[in-house]
Amino acid sequence: MxxxxxxxxxxxxxxxxxxxxxxxxxxxxxxxxxxxxxxxxxxxxxxxxxxxxxxxxxxxxxxxxxxxxxxxxxxxxxxxxxxxxxxxxxxxxxxxxxxxxxxxxxxxxxxxxxxxxxxxxxxxxxxxxxxxxxxxxDRSLKNLNESEEESKPQLIGNSPAWIEVFKNIGRVAATDVGVLLLGESGTGKEVVARAIHQNSARSRRSLIILNCAALPPELLESELFGHERGAFTGAMAQKRGKFEAADGGTIFLDEIGELPLSLQPKLLRVLQEHTFERVGGTASIHADVRVIAATNRPLEDDVEQKTFRADLFYRLNAFTVRLPPLRERQSDILPLAEYFLARYAQRNQLALTGLTADAIVALQNYSFPGNVRELEHLIERAAVKAGGRAITAEQIQEELAKEKGAGPGVFDTQAAVALPFHDAVASWERHLINLALKASHGNKSDAARRLGIHRRLLYEKLTQFGLV
Missing domain, CATH: 3.40.50.2300 (Response regulator)
Known part of the structure; x- marks a missing residue:
């Protein structure tokens, strides 16, 4: 017994x-x-x-x-x-x-x-x-004092789904295995990557962050691995890449599914042998780097379609952490909103305000398709409108109406023509981008192809419209 x-x-x-x-x-x-x-x-x-x-x-x-x-x-x-x-x-x-x-x-x-x-x-x-x-x-343990805790990434929330994320960070941080973060856009993958790094033995060294979708393929290789002088037109001097900069530390590769197939063997070699060559170079460079990767789509589908190498996928997927969407952690909406509100007040040297009871209900009744990032932007806009006073349900509803109006539904032409010219054009662009993202299930490269624009321009627009 x-x-x-x-x-x-x-x-x-x-x-x-x-x-x-x-x-x-x-x-x-x-x-x-x-x-x-x-x-x-x-x-x-x-x-x-x-x-x-x-x-x-x-x-x-x-x-x-x-x-x-x-x-x-x-x-x-x-x-x-x-x-x-x-x-x-x-x-x-x-x-x-x-x-x-x-x-x-x-x-x-x-x-x-x-x-x-x-x-x-x-x-x-x-x-x-x-x-x-x-x-x-023999394993060493970290005991965080208050000053150290303040410098940690802010992983806000105590919902069961989010506590599972904390538990997984606790399990994997002290190891040196690669981590694959899965979750919709805006769920906090970069914040979790920072938490894993800062709770690891590599915390005294650099955490280098690179979005694989933010650069065209011809520049991405140089950004990752560096280049020698004269390697290509415009290469006026030798440049160290992200992997060299991250030696002894961690590199976070966001949107790893956007990594061109041509660069995947070189990344696989770094993971397996910890060596690579700069673009245009022949000398092997050693880099002891832990890789944390993230994606908002199932890489298994890319492997099946042969746009992502199976051996690289299995190497990256040594340990998986799934980040739940905000709609699955409703009890975290209020503490997140209060955190963003306090941070906004501190950054702008304003008196700390709050949320009325009906404003809290309005937030908790919304599904937040843009997840935590959408909540952050919404709170900041509502705080501006509140002008240092408590944020009301009316202000929240006004901001949510803007979000819904900018979504991939029917474009409100009548409302658009009432706007100044440039605002109306921006409203139409945002509508088209949302339609393309919906049709491509969040795949930004596919959305850019559908829109007939370069992926980098899409990212600039996403940043402009607060959609990243």
């Missing part, structure tokens, strides 16, 4: 959990704080521990650190149960080696299923994990 250790300072919660686990067929032991739980482990070896995160006399952080220093987390999973279900707590718990992170009040079925899954997982992996025990014992 499997034994579970419960570490929690709440007597009623402990006894309720003990009864639930006993009814499910588990033996249980009880501790009221981390120190007591650690002491119990000197004389007993439970199969799993359920531990509260915040407790007098030592909480989950202390418990996890102690177990990890002894190499025990490889054979005994710890599930954190807490009423302090914030994203940073979830990320820190996962970095410290927790098996999972569940918020209170408990979903009983979820908690029992997680316990069963953890025990089953550990039983299957026990022999392998024992062999790797020394590696985990």
């Amino acid at each position: 499997f034994e579970v250790l419960i570490v929690d300072d709440d007597h009623n919660f402990r006894e309720t959990l003990r009864e639930l686990l006993s009814d499910a067929g588990y033996l249980t032991r009880i501790a009221t704080n981390a120190e007591e739980g650690i002491a119990l482990l000197q004389t007993t070896t439970p199969n799993l521990t359920l531990c509260d995160w915040k407790m007098p006399g030592g909480g989950g952080e202390q418990f996890l650190k102690s177990l990890q220093s002894e190499g025990l987390l490889t054979t005994m999973p710890v599930i954190i149960l807490t009423a302090h279900g914030t994203g940073p707590n979830a990320m820190q718990a996962m970095q410290l080696g927790a098996y999972d992170f569940i918020t209170k009040p408990l979903d009983i079925d979820l908690a029992l299923a997680t316990v069963a899954r953890a025990i089953r997982h550990m039983e299957l992996q026990r022999e392998v994990e024992l062999l790797r025990q020394q590696r985990f014992r």
Whole structure:
């Protein structure tokens, strides 16, 4: 029979959990704080521990650190149960080696299923994990103080879908494997890439960011790998590429699906051998770089259509993090809006304002097809209109009406002709771009082809209209 250790300072919660686990067929032991739980482990070896995160006399952080220093987390999973279900707590718990992170009040079925899954997982992996025990014992951990935390990327939100992102960052950041970020445009892929880098052993070195769709193919190779003097017309001097600049650090390749097929073998070689040549050069250059890539479309389709190499896809896809759209994290809309509002006030040296109750309802009832980026732009425009006063539902609705009017539906000609000439032209351009993006399912290269314009011009327009 499997034994579970419960570490929690709440007597009623402990006894309720003990009864639930006993009814499910588990033996249980009880501790009221981390120190007591650690002491119990000197004389007993439970199969799993359920531990509260915040407790007098030592909480989950202390418990996890102690177990990890002894190499025990490889054979005994710890599930954190807490009423302090914030994203940073979830990320820190996962970095410290927790098996999972569940918020209170408990979903009983979820908690029992997680316990069963953890025990089953550990039983299957026990022999392998024992062999790797020394590696985990020597692994260094980061403890972020407040000043360090302020410099971290702002991953705002505590919805279940977003906490999964925190947990995945916690799992992968300390490793050196490549990461593929999947998600719609505007879901925060660059912010997550920054969080992975800044919580990794490479954080003291550079994070280099490049959007693969923002440059024409003939310039992209030089931007990535550099060039020698005279390599092509206009190459007046030697230039270091992004991979050289990122040596020892991380490179984030956004819109990786837009990477031309002709450049994919060179990127694959960098991933496999950590070497490349500058454009026009013959000397091999070594670069120790971790690659984080991102895409807003399924690369598997590109592999099937032979526009993206299968071997490169599998190399990039060592670890996948899916970023949920904002419509799947409705409870995060308010904290995100408040964060953007506070940041706007700070940047513009204005008094901090707020959102009325009906404005909050208006935000939460909108689906945000442009995701977090759309919310950010909407809040900034509403803040300008509010003029330092509280933002009302009327102001939010006015901005949302503009968003909907600029969407890929029917173009409002009557409204357009009432605008100044240049504003009317911009309104029509935005309408056409939205239609093309909808028809191409967000693929910007395909949208540019449909519009008959260069991809770079499309990006300039997207930036102009606040659609990137």
